[in-house]
Amino acid sequence: MPAPEKIERYELIVIGGGPAGITLAKNLGNKMKIAVIRPEEHSMIYCAMPYVIEGFISIEKTFKKDELVTDSGADLIRGQVNEIDFAAKSVMLSDGKQFKYNKLVIASGAIPFIPLVEGRNLNGVMSFKTVDDLKALKEFTEKKENPKQAVIVGAGAIGIELAQALNATGVVTTLIDMEKSILPAMIDPEMADLPTESLIKKGIHVILGAKVKALSGSEFISSVHLDNGKVIEFENLDSCTVDSDGRLNRIVVFSAGMLPDISFIKDKNLEIGKGGIIVNEKMETSIKDVYACGDCVEFKSGITGKTAPGKLATNAVPMAKVLSRNIMGENRKYAGFFNGAATRVYDFFIGGTGLTESLAHKAGYKTVTGYSRSTTQFPIMPDAKTLDIKLISDIETGRLIGGQVVSGEPVTDKIDLLTFAIQNESTVKTLAELSYSAQPFQSFFPAANALVMAAEEILNKIK
Numbered sequence: 001m002p003a004p005e006k007i008e009r010y011e012l013i014v015i016g017g018g019p020a021g022i023t024l025a026k027n028l029g030n031k032m033k034i035a036v037i038r039p040e041e042h043s044m045i046y047c048a049m050p051y052v053i054e055g056f057i058s059i060e061k062t063f064k065k066d067e068l069v070t071d072s073g074a075d076l077i078r079g080q081v082n083e084i085d086f087a088a089k090s091v092m093l094s095d096g097k098q099f100k101y102n103k104l105v106i107a108s109g110a111i112p113f114i115p116l117v118e119g120r121n122l123n124g125v126m127s128f129k130t131v132d133d134l135k136a137l138k139e140f141t142e143k144k145e146n147p148k149q150a151v152i153v154g155a156g157a158i159g160i161e162l163a164q165a166l167n168a169t170g171v172v173t174t175l176i177d178m179e180k181s182i183l184p185a186m187i188d189p190e191m192a193d194l195p196t197e198s199l200i201k202k203g204i205h206v207i208l209g210a211k212v213k214a215l216s217g218s219e220f221i222s223s224v225h226l227d228n229g230k231v232i233e234f235e236n237l238d239s240c241t242v243d244s245d246g247r248l249n250r251i252v253v254f255s256a257g258m259l260p261d262i263s264f265i266k267d268k269n270l271e272i273g274k275g276g277i278i279v280n281e282k283m284e285t286s287i288k289d290v291y292a293c294g295d296c297v298e299f300k301s302g303i304t305g306k307t308a309p310g311k312l313a314t315n316a317v318p319m320a321k322v323l324s325r326n327i328m329g330e331n332r333k334y335a336g337f338f339n340g341a342a343t344r345v346y347d348f349f350i351g352g353t354g355l356t357e358s359l360a361h362k363a364g365y366k367t368v369t370g371y372s373r374s375t376t377q378f379p380i381m382p383d384a385k386t387l388d389i390k391l392i393s394d395i396e397t398g399r400l401i402g403g404q405v406v407s408g409e410p411v412t413d414k415i416d417l418l419t420f421a422i423q424n425e426s427t428v429k430t431l432a433e434l435s436y437s438a439q440p441f442q443s444f445f446p447a448a449n450a451l452v453m454a455a456e457e458i459l460n461k462i463k
């Protein structure tokens with residue numbers, strides 16, 4: 001009788017090859033026997049996907065090199081884990097392979113959420129995360145037949161960037177959100193006014209305050225029904241339903257949030273919340289030697305201390321760094337999500353961090369807000385552009401709890417400075433005392449730093 005095949009054992013197995021999995025491999029690959037398991041041919045730079053559609057970069061540019069994992073000494077295993085036996089400390093792949101682990105990290109990310117509305121399985125209804133989604137959309141924009149129509153559901157950063165990309169290729173584009181303003185998790189309505197105007201001016205149909213109730217069509221999507229009674233009908237149904245090779249000339253893309261990709265975990269001993277696998281500050285799960293990080297976990301806001309959304313690469317990577325150090329025996333803690341994030345709407349660079357005013361109110365804070373309008377360079381300089389800032393503070397403690405920037409130039413430097421202030425529990429008073437730099441090409445006059453001015457406005461209000 002042939003001897004039973006020996007199951008390979010790793011000191012650490014990481015399920016998932018996204019930013020979290022790659023960070024773990026980079027930090028631990030040369031320190032222990034580790035394997036990263038992921039199904040896809042290439043890990044991807046998701047943030048850059050809209051720019052493939054717009055034609056700025058090729059699809060290949062969004063593929064991350066496998067060497068990011070393997071150069072550290074980690075093994076990269078192509079495969080889909082479809083079962084974990086926590087008691088036996090082993091993982092089973094869909095191709096029948098099995099591996100044993102001493103420690104396991106689940107970093108399986110998230111998948112787009114498509115609401116359970118009627119018609120969600122019609123042809124032409126899709127989401128935007130995988131290479132197949134990207135290829136399908138790219139192909140769609142390159143088809144010769146016109147008109148092509150797209151409805152994007154969700155005006156968060158992904159939906160907004162995708163809408164601009166599709167519009168740029170000549171697709172008749174409609175953007176819908178159930179909230180009353182765009183980018184609702186990033187900026188408050190009054191900060192969204194100018195960017196929304198620019199979407200409309202560029203020809204994007206923007207419908208706010210309406211939820212998709214149903215999708216209809218026989219086999220292919222033909223209309224989108226909203227809860228305000230409006231129906232978006234796709235035109236030219238007779239002539240352009242599908243072209244000869246069966247591809248559509250109309251699509252509905254859901255970019256309405258993400259759900260943790262954890263359906264392959266069946267064992268009820270692993271504690272799971274609405275937002276994903278529940279972990280403590282050390283990224284430990286409810287099962288010994290099993291950790292989780294990145295988009296597949298549920299975690300808390302670093303401000304409120306309560307469970308909060310935070311499915312961003314800029315959260316996944318720091319979580320994986322904390323976990324890497326803990327696996328090496330340190331005792332690091334992840335403080336929580338602050339959600340500094342940025343996007344672009346045509347000429348406007350937009351960013352937000354911490355809580356918006358409306359999220360702060362939902363979390364029970366009484367707030368005072370401060371605004372400033374300035375320019376990105378000395379106003380006498382030829383390329384000076386408008387810069388708007390909004391700060392949100394907690395009236396009781398004076399703590400800064402949120403900040404938003406809308407500007408004609410990139411904003412991530414200002415957003416990161418504000419995040420640093422929020423992370424360190426700075427008060428508006430300390431922000432008003434900020435020691436800053438100024439130069440004609442790079443800032444307003446020395447006398448008027450926009451962040452300081454917004455902080456001063458808050459101080460004046462609470463005097």
Ligand SMILES: Cc1cc2nc3c(=O)[nH]c(=O)nc-3n(C[C@H](O)[C@H](O)[C@H](O)COP(=O)(O)OP(=O)(O)OC[C@H]3O[C@@H](n4cnc5c(N)ncnc54)[C@H](O)[C@@H]3O)c2cc1C
Nearest residue numbers: 016017018019020046047081108109294295311312313314
């Ligand atoms: C279009 C788009 C734009 C974005 N833009 C930004 C941005 O500008 N800034 C930002 O911070 N974030 C952005 N994000 C979010 C960001 O990409 C995610 O937060 C980040 O990728 C999360 O990293 P992760 O490693 O936790 O999960 P993921 O990157 O989702 O990786 C999960 C990995 O696990 C694998 N996996 C899942 N199930 C299994 C299984 N059963 N077996 C084996 N492997 C499995 C997946 O195949 C994948 O390799 C964007 C996302 C999208 C879709």
